[in-house]
Amino acid sequence: KAGVTQTPRYLIKTRGQQVTLSCSPISGHRSVSWYQQTPGQGLQFLFEYFSETQRNKGNFPGRFSGRQFSNSRSEMNVSTLELGDSALYLCASSPRLTGSTDTQYFGPGTRLTVL
Amino acid sequence: GQQVMQIPQYQHVQEGEDFTTYCNSSTTLSNIQWYKQRPGGHPVFLIQLVKSGEVKKQKRLTFQFGEAKKNSSLHITATQTTDVGTYFCAGGANNLFFGTGTRLTVIP
Numbered sequence: 001k002a003g004v005t006q007t008p009r010y011l012i013k014t015r016g017q018q019v020t021l022s023c024s025p026i027s028g029h030r031s032v033s034w035y036q037q038t039p040g041q042g043l044q045f046l047f048e049y050f051s052e053t054q055r056n057k058g059n060f061p062g063r064f065s066g067r068q069f070s071n072s073r074s075e076m077n078v079s080t081l082e083l084g085d086s087a088l089y090l091c092a093s094s095p096r097l098t099g100s101t102d103t104q105y106f107g108p109g110t111r112l113t114v115l
Numbered sequence: 116g117q118q119v120m121q122i123p124q125y126q127h128v129q130e131g132e133d134f135t136t137y138c139n140s141s142t143t144l145s146n147i148q149w150y151k152q153r154p155g156g157h158p159v160f161l162i163q164l165v166k167s168g169e170v171k172k173q174k175r176l177t178f179q180f181g182e183a184k185k186n187s188s189l190h191i192t193a194t195q196t197t198d199v200g201t202y203f204c205a206g207g208a209n210n211l212f213f214g215t216g217t218r219l220t221v222i223p
Contacts, residue, residue, distance in 0.1 A: 042213065044213075
């Protein structure tokens with residue numbers, strides 16, 4: 001099976017702009033989670049979508065939002081970008097067989113730089 | 116809120132030496148997972164432990180889940196340069212909390 005894919009791989013934006021990141025999960029996986037990775041804060045959970053519904057949400061401001069489509073593909077949006085939003089954004093899919101703490105299969109990530 | 120801490124944050128070892136990273140959770144975990152992230156890469160799942168006191172081995176890697184299911188360890192015997200990367204533990208109830216990670220450097 002093909003792995004998790006994320007587009008774009010790299011993105012440069014300026015403060016105040018908004019950005020949309022895309023994630024295609026492994027075929028058959030219905031759960032998609034998003035994580036933010038920074039050197040200072042490590043790997044932090046943003047939110048999880050399952051069957052087009054947000055199931056869990058991490059401790060991030062409302063500027064961070066997401067959605068999931070009927071084919072399980074997911075998008076993440078960040079509005080009014082701040083310098084501190086510069087990070088590697090990782091998407092992970094899972095079959096969610098036993099719950100929201102199933103094994104996560106990560107994509108390569110989108111490296112977002114905010115200038 | 117739940118916290119998952121790992122120590123040490125960094126570890127430099129000579130090739131052939133052993134390496135251990137420790138993971139501690141502020142709450143009891145239903146299971147613990149370990150991931151490895153190579154430099155410039157993304158986290159890759161290594162293993163999941165579920166039972167109290169469980170020990171699993173993968174070649175030179177030994178994983179252990181504590182009796183109270185609040186701590187875990189990863190031990191690598193005779194490190195190789197291919198072991199370089201950051202090792203994360205992860206656990207949680209409603210979503211996975213990832214540990215702070217231990218970055219391993221192996222000096223040839």
